[in-house]
Amino acid sequence: MTLLNVSHLGVSFYSKGKKATKAINDIHFTVNKGETVALIGESGSGKSVTSLAIMDLLPENGRVDSGKVLFNDQNLHDLSKKEIQNIRGKQISMIFQDAMVSLNPTIKIGKQIADILRFHSIVEKRQLTQEVLRLLSIVGFLNPLDVYHQYPGKLSGGMKQRALIAMAISCKPALIIADEPTTALDVTIQKQILDLLNEYKEQTNTSILLITHDFGIVAENADRVIVMYNGEIVESADVFTLFNNPIHSYTKGLMNSIPKIKEPKAFLTTIRDSEMENQYYGGRQFAPNRFISHVEYDQRESRLIEVDPGHFVRFFTN
Numbered sequence: 001m002t003l004l005n006v007s008h009l010g011v012s013f014y015s016k017g018k019k020a021t022k023a024i025n026d027i028h029f030t031v032n033k034g035e036t037v038a039l040i041g042e043s044g045s046g047k048s049v050t051s052l053a054i055m056d057l058l059p060e061n062g063r064v065d066s067g068k069v070l071f072n073d074q075n076l077h078d079l080s081k082k083e084i085q086n087i088r089g090k091q092i093s094m095i096f097q098d099a100m101v102s103l104n105p106t107i108k109i110g111k112q113i114a115d116i117l118r119f120h121s122i123v124e125k126r127q128l129t130q131e132v133l134r135l136l137s138i139v140g141f142l143n144p145l146d147v148y149h150q151y152p153g154k155l156s157g158g159m160k161q162r163a164l165i166a167m168a169i170s171c172k173p174a175l176i177i178a179d180e181p182t183t184a185l186d187v188t189i190q191k192q193i194l195d196l197l198n199e200y201k202e203q204t205n206t207s208i209l210l211i212t213h214d215f216g217i218v219a220e221n222a223d224r225v226i227v228m229y230n231g232e233i234v235e236s237a238d239v240f241t242l243f244n245n246p247i248h249s250y251t252k253g254l255m256n257s258i259p260k261i262k263e264p265k266a267f268l269t270t271i272r273d274s275e276m277e278n279q280y281y282g283g284r285q286f287a288p289n290r291f292i293s294h295v296e297y298d299q300r301e302s303r304l305i306e307v308d309p310g311h312f313v314r315f316f317t318n
């Protein structure tokens with residue numbers, strides 16, 4: 001059952017005296033109930049702008065110039081400020097990479113979680129503390145009372161992410177948008193945090209939109225994958241299909257740039273031009289690709305074409 005339906009979403013940024021710049025174009029995907037969908041792409045590909053546009057949280061100079069975001073069949077962009085505020089945090093919550101952006105350093109953890117519960121009237125006042133302690137223990141704190149009375153600055157990176165997850169799940173949201181939730185953490189803690197999110201998802205049938213640049217994280221956590229490049233979706237499929245049969249040359253290049261333990265480091269993180277050379281599939285030319293100039297690209301049309309059931313690839317159509 002579809003929970004989130006993003007259709008033909010486009011966002012541009014405007015700055016005085018300059019031409020508007022398109023950050024994302026024709027973004028089109030769904031998230032079903034209980035599903036984890038990963039948005040993956042290099043830095044600047046438009047992952048964060050997509051999630052901010054969904055939540056109506058774009059910076060002032062950013063504007064949605066096309067498309068719709070249906071959440072439970074309701075277009076979020078038709079709602080008043082107050083209505084969308086009620087959905088944010090309660091039905092859709094966000095976890096960001098940098099916990100200190102979301103946690104107020106001057107307020108104790110327990111009060112910050114209690115404030116959310118109070119804002120959305122989730123439990124009665126006399127049950128607030130008990131509920132906060134319950135949430136802190138769900139996210140793995142063995143000493144919830146100590147954490148309740150801590151300021152965020154006293155917690156390690158992993159503990160801060162746990163506290164953020166406690167905040168994110170406090171209102172039992174239907175959808176969690178996790179934007180690089182573990183990028184700042186070391187690998188062991190990263191796994192613990194993602195396992196925690198997955199466990200919660202399994203138990204509650206919550207949906208997750210996971211934003212990452214890490215194919216390893218995608219392989220272990222996502223049901224479906226959307227590959228973004230230069231503000232557009234270039235390929236999307238279920239995780240098994242994408243890993244076993246990537247089609248777009250950009251997806252292949254991105255996969256080959258995953259660090260391999262035995263290769264020298266200098267070789268690892270760039271997508272080699274040779275991997276982008278095969279520009280055609282079944283007689284159709286991939287769009288976009290780095291062998292085509294901006295000018296030519298602007299003059300041509302492209303769209304996602306379903307090459308196999310549920311497997312979409314972007315090709316030029318003219």
Ligand SMILES: Nc1ncnc2c1ncn2[C@@H]1O[C@H](COP(=O)(O)OP(=O)(O)OP(=O)(O)O)[C@@H](O)[C@H]1O
Pocket residue numbers: 013023041042043044045046047048049050059061062213
């Ligand atoms: N406030 C802004 N003003 C102008 N352009 C912006 C603004 N925020 C983002 N952009 C542009 O939108 C495009 C997409 O950026 P976005 O942050 O979504 O990329 P990303 O894939 O999330 O990258 P990262 O992984 O580095 O966060 C980029 O070209 C970026 O320069």
